[in-house]
Amino acid sequence: MDEIVELSAGVVRTSRTMNDGRTIRYYDTAGQTRTVPDQRPEEEQPGIGELRLDPLVNEWVAMAAHRQGRIFLPPKELCPLCPTTGELLTEIPENDFEVVVFDNRSPSLRPPDGDFALPDMVGSDTDEGAAAGKCEVICFTADHGGAFKSLSPQRVRTLLEAWRDRTAELSKLPFISHIAPFENRGEEIGVTLAHPHGQIYAYSYLPPRVTKMLEVARKHHEKTGRVLFDDVLARELRDDVRIIARNEHWVAYTPYASRYPFEIHVVPLQPVADLTELAPAACDSFPSIAIEVMQRLDGVFGIDMAYIAAWHQAPVREGRDLLRLHWQITSVRRAPGKLKYLAGSESAMGAFIMDMKPEQSAQQLKDVKL
Template identity: 45%
Template sequence: MCRVIADPRIATHRARLADGRELIYFDDADTALGPERAIDARALDPRPATAHMRQDPLTGDWVSIAAARQNRVFLPPAHLDPLAPQSPGNPSEIPSTYDVAVFENRSPSFGPALAEPGTPDADPATALAVTRSIGLERTLPSVGRCEVVCFAPDHEGSFGTQTVSRARTVIEAWAQRTAELSALPGVQQVFPFENRGEAIGVTLGHPHGQIYSYPYVTPRTQRLLDAIDAYGPTLMADLIERELAGPRVLLRGEHWSAYVPFAARWPIEVHLVPHRHVPDLAETTLAERDELARVYLRLLRGIDALYDTPTPYIAAWHQAPVHERRDEVRLTLQLTSPRRAADKLKFLAGSEAAMGAWIGDVPPETQAEALRTAIEGVDE
């Protein structure tokens, strides 16, 4: 189980939505809000049944069949924003105004059910063995949890448009939620992320991200574990040391640095890493979170400064598995964008989509130089 040092400057308030889902408010250190929160008085339908997963025996991958997601809201107007505070004309998901709010997704890919305590599914070693074995037409319940993280009450924006204080509150929410979600029965990996832009497939313009809590170790992380087995336990430490001594570094801080990776797949691809070994956000120190708020904002604003319009991206926090706490796996933010020019996007064609064999459109060194120039023009 992860342990987290909570920032005493950032207050939390817990509540329940009308259908029983958990809602947590995180107040900025300099908040203007009082401690009172309204009650969710909506009449809501019961929560959907937990989805189920099917295994692809050719790869071992698990696919969650979550039909309830078909009912998600698609690009609503501002007055019907489901992530804005509730108003007389908008029965949204959040009863009160807020700084940062986290709540259980109404149409989750995983959950709301969790592994039953005392059953084989709740035993980490047994569950890992079950999910890694291969068979035909295998199914398992999609236990776990999916949460929405609202960065601000505003209808439009992203993480990069927030103040340093607000960014710090979101980071605190990520850290605290990582710790709590890691303790839920059946959860094997916790993944905070932000999708930004319609080109990525975003269905809400409201500044927000999500946190998925998976009942298995994800394929991307499993490949990392396999790479560590092949190379040796110092893989990530050696890689980061080499990258931070190389030509693709974008930003350096006391605790964090960002670089374009040597074998970048996407036209824009940046990794942001802590200087010391940290397996997940829950185990970062308060000083590391304080600096991360500033460094991450500068990085995102530099990426937006590349072109005249905001850049779509996926910002993915890769964290160590919950129960395979391999000391070799280090927390890494991997930000990717398909934008290869002001008016061009990279689409995954035959080689990438069908075979997983990537072709890079922009040399990583070229993109690193462009990003450094853009970041240098951003005010700290």
């Protein structure tokens, strides 16, 4: 059964069921009616994967062997993220769309059957669990050749509303602990579909980086009574040298201890725990700084930069007074034809070494003529 919900900024979400039982959600601003059915044959969904504990570091690892057969860099005429046209039956039944979100066809994590609880962590004797969670795909545009930087401000605002809506909906699921919307761009990052899109991973556990950030934030608060991220932002604003863009409600900077040749944090000046808590004014001013940051990134070398753009937000049920929403954009491109490889020190030891100072990359980003 269709579900139509009015959101903020004139965005309307229409949710429909696909032939294989997955849900597709259209986010529209022009009064569109979504009625075209999924014409593909029914298809059995993959089962849930395994969750295993690596006892050496106390981190969960999801096993999703069914993903080995997923589509890899198809030509434009076979792109599954383009609108359905003629004989090309894609993930999106309609022949056009603004922003659309649908359940991933090859999910790393999927909803569990019945009640769910993580196994107790007891070192090497920890039981195997189910890889519970939710994985969704979010398409930014029907234009196969587009990119985030070329989206209109209105489209970015609609995209933000979709991120906010999915965060709100996924937070209601009892087995979800953390929600992470992100975009991978470029084959250097490992992108398997060239169409402009992102993903939303909703985990049943706290990912390692979130766990570490929460641990450090708690210690800082116990010692000082202050929120660590607020102190970090205050330092960036005070130093000023690494700030690359700013408007009334947001600031973008290269952090003092960047790990990547080009790393940008986009932060709301009014701190919030997650996307759902952004005030209307902050939402409306996000598109301008988001587009500017992406244009500056591509303008550094005059080429399409490979990057990961990930929203970091507080977990669903803990640490909401300690962690702050921010958008991290990282690129391994250090020069035309040269990448920053995460090799021995970074991948094996987890110890990052930077070949250039963040002040240098900040200046390069600021020098881009828009």
